[in-house]
Amino acid sequence: MKTDELIDLLSRRAEPVDNRIAVRQFAQWLPLAALGSLLMMRTIYGLRPDLPSAAQTGLFWAKLALPACIAIGALIITTRLSRPGAKVGAGWLYIVVPLALVWLGGGFIVGTAAPQDRSLLILGISWRSCPFNILLLSVPGVVATFLAVMSLAPTNLRLAGASAGLLASSIATIAYCFHCPEMSPAFWSIWYVLGMGLVAAIGAALGPRLLRW
Template structure:
């Protein structure tokens, strides 16, 4: 077969990719993640009864800012990894900085607390269930975001799966903040992070299978 014939055969039936595909897919999947997590939170766990008073405190907005910043970083990374051969790029520092800030705050709280108050600050009242609650709330976003990423032809499937899972779980954690009574960074630094890492680990395992195109 001549080179010209081979090129002609390979190019047969190819149609141009519509511009803005990534934007459309994420604009569809992210609201599903946010609305799905919020509805699940309100239905399964319920909104904390003192929310009206809590939203007037700085610590609530600090708690909310933690998963919001992680979600922004994970979105940047996911949008890049959804493209063939792309790297995480600016997503890494945006994801890392809020983790470092919360861990430093947690260390300061534990070090300065009285010895009898240190373990309660870390465990809170819901450490046994918190990570699994976040995992549950991440389910709608996990499905929707994997759908979005798969259609954009990722090539680093395990990493793309992990960051997609982190994006879903960080959005779920934002919703969970409106139920969770825990107000200590020492708690968030362990149990919120554990809850967000569960879908990320699941995405690492399932990425090569679910994101293959």
């Protein structure tokens, strides 16, 4: 059989690629990531005692909106990077814009506060543990997101690993918000972001090793 005939025979059996495969994979694994982080938060740390009253404030929902927006952006990026040769696309806007808004809001609040109150606005009462709590709660999400990406075909392994880690940590941060008592945007802009960044860095380190296919 000649080469041209072989190519023609193979092309006849080719079927179009289902672009929804990535969506189905993440739809399967992400609920497990969210459930795992929530169960860990509830078991290890517990809900904040004043959650019912805190949930009635706009500031609490603003706190939730930060990791939720980052999760949307990270999901878009991770889904795209799970396909060969795909670029990041506009998903980064969902990450950069809320971060910029929180940094600006936090800077304004600190700048207009009395000098003796500024350290509390930035450090809160849990700055030493907050990033590492997010790191711990991200473990179920890292497993789930990496399994989702591994079932696909990423080519930029380091960036795919970083975005998968960011996706896992943003989900974990949403869960952590139901425990964390901190209500200062200046606090979130540093310590929440540091926690999510740590997991993204770990994902970037693990990507070339675990996502290779």
